[in-house]
Amino acid sequence: xxQLVESGGGLLQPGGSLRLSCAASGFTFSNHWMHWVRQAxxxxxxxxxxxxxxxxxxTYADSVKGRFTISRDNAKNTLYLEMNSLRAEDTAxxxxxxxxxxxxxxxxxxxxxxx
Amino acid sequence: DIVMTQTPLSSPVILGQxxxxxxxxxxSLVHSDGRTYLSWLHxxxxxxxxxxxxxxxxxxxxxxxxxxxxxxxxxFTLKISRVEAEDVGVYYCMQATQAPITFGGxxxxxxx
Numbered sequence: 001x002x003q004l005v006e007s008g009g010g011l012l013q014p015g016g017s018l019r020l021s022c023a024a025s026g027f028t029f030s031n032h033w034m035h036w037v038r039q040a041x042x043x044x045x046x047x048x049x050x051x052x053x054x055x056x057x058x059t060y061a062d063s064v065k066g067r068f069t070i071s072r073d074n075a076k077n078t079l080y081l082e083m084n085s086l087r088a089e090d091t092a093x094x095x096x097x098x099x100x101x102x103x104x105x106x107x108x109x110x111x112x113x114x115x
Numbered sequence: 116d117i118v119m120t121q122t123p124l125s126s127p128v129i130l131g132q133x134x135x136x137x138x139x140x141x142x143s144l145v146h147s148d149g150r151t152y153l154s155w156l157h158x159x160x161x162x163x164x165x166x167x168x169x170x171x172x173x174x175x176x177x178x179x180x181x182x183x184x185x186x187x188x189x190x191f192t193l194k195i196s197r198v199e200a201e202d203v204g205v206y207y208c209m210q211a212t213q214a215p216i217t218f219g220g221x222x223x224x225x226x227x
Binding site: 035037044045046047050059061095100101102103105106107108 | 152154156163164165166169175207209211214215216217218219220221
């Protein structure tokens with residue numbers, strides 16, 4: 001069974017940093033591109049970042065470019081999102097999503113940025 | 116980026132009656148490989164989105180056949196033939212034809 005389990009969310013002040021993790025199981029992680037998608041409270045889904053299967057290529061939404069870094073450890077079957085210089089508008093549930101099919105989503109982890 | 120526009124924003128429906136949601140893309144979603152990567156997802160409160168339909172009209176295994184997708188090019192529709200209580204929530208269209216993937220703003224289906 002495919003499972004994606006996010007962790008690392010929390011409450012922090014503007015300007016802070018956080019690293020999210022997404023532990024994958026039930027499939028060959030190294031074969032799949034992975035996304036981070038976020039959803040602010042009561043709002044729509046917004047794509048954040050994409051990494052290819054071996055980690056050699058990454059892309060970001062303009063809103064997070066230069067502040068967020070996506071990475072992966074295929075030996076540990078884990079996807080990461082390093083988040084720096086956090087702003088109030090980054091407050092959201094962050095989901096990891098397996099490839100463009102979007103057939104598999106994690107449960108999400110809540111990041112709250114507030115003073 | 117491709118902009119996905121959904122209508123209506125909200126759809127109050129009587130149980131057992133049909134519902135229809137439209138999704139329009141800012142450019143054609145036909146990929147160079149000939150396929151159209153338009154999907155529909157359903158999200159219940161407090162839950163992650165769940166894929167219902169991919170490539171316009173293909174239901175994921177386990178999705179009831181009261182859900183159907185149609186459309187071509189830039190205009191797409193999700194239809195629920197007879198709404199059941201478990202169908203409430205927000206429906207999103209999503210395109211994966213051109214990076215980055217983008218989502219519609221969502222349509223809330225609620226029971227009237």
